Structure formats: structure tokens, C-alpha cells
Amino acid sequence: MENDRVLxxxxxxxxxxxxxxxxxxxxxxxxxxxxxxFSGAVRLLDRVAEAAEEFNHHPDVRLAWGRIVFELRSHDVGGVTARDIRLAHRIERLAAG
Structure with missing residues (x-):
């Protein structure tokens, strides 16, 4: 989408x-x-990785025992765009199970 790269x-x-x-x-x-x-965090990461490939937009990830942190930013424009919002909502749904 054309507006995907607008801050x-x-x-x-x-x-x-x-x-x-x-x-x-x-x-x-x-x-x-x-x-x-830890395995639950890895399973969530695996599901998010599939979504990231589908969206062609990839989060930064920190993985620890029983915990996973996702960071979203459109590096090409230096901030948050509609791509990040869409991926955030998909991650939220995946995390909810």
C-alpha cells in the first residue's frame, strides 16, 4: 500500500x-x-515469524525464559507506520492464542 511508508x-x-x-x-x-x-516463547516466535514473512515486515525480537519482547519500527522511514500497526495487531492475536 502506498500509505505504508508514511510516518x-x-x-x-x-x-x-x-x-x-x-x-x-x-x-x-x-x-x-x-x-x-521457554518453549512457549519459541512457539509464539515461530507463529510471528510466519506472519512477518507474509507481511514482508519483520520485528526485532528478544527471547528469554517464559518471555518474549517484540519491537516494531519501519527502519526505512525511521518510525512507526501502518505496517507496524498491522503487524502489532497480528502479533496480539497470535499471542492470545
Whole structure:
């Protein structure tokens, strides 16, 4: 989509992520999910990896025992775009099971 590379304003970002675990942190979105154990975190990462390939937009990830952190940012434009919002919502659905 043409608007996929347009930076979103803070108000628009906050409104669009209000119902997710994501929060705005500077020029990126960050969410942490508790998974109960390491294999649960890996399973969630595997599902998110498939979605990222589908969207051709890939999060930065930190993986730990029972916890996974996703960071979203459109590096090509230096901030949050509609691509990040769409992936945030997909990650939220995948994390919910």
C-alpha cells in the first residue's frame, strides 16, 4: 500500500494500539508477552515469524525464559507506520492464542 511508508503521529499511533500490549517507546512500538516457559516463547516466535514473512515486515525480537519482547519500527522511514500497526495487531492475536 502506498500509505505504508508514511510516518504516523503519536496520537494516531496511541489510538491504534490502545487495545494491544504494545506501547510507544520513542520511534518504535514495544510489547512483552509472558509465555510460561521457554518453549512457549519459541512457539509464539515461530507463529510471528510466519506472519512477518507474509507481511514482508519483520520485528526485532528478544527471547528469554517464559518471555518474549517484540519491537516494531519501519527502519526505512525511521518510525512507526501502518505496517507496524498491522503487524502489532497480528502479533496480539497470535499471542492470545
Amino acid at each position: 504516523l503521529g503519536f496520537g494516531e499511533i496511541d489510538a491504534q494500539i490502545a487495545d494491544t500490549a504494545f506501547r510507544r517507546d520513542g520511534s518504535r512500538l514495544v510489547a512483552e508477552y509472558e509465555t510460561g516457559d
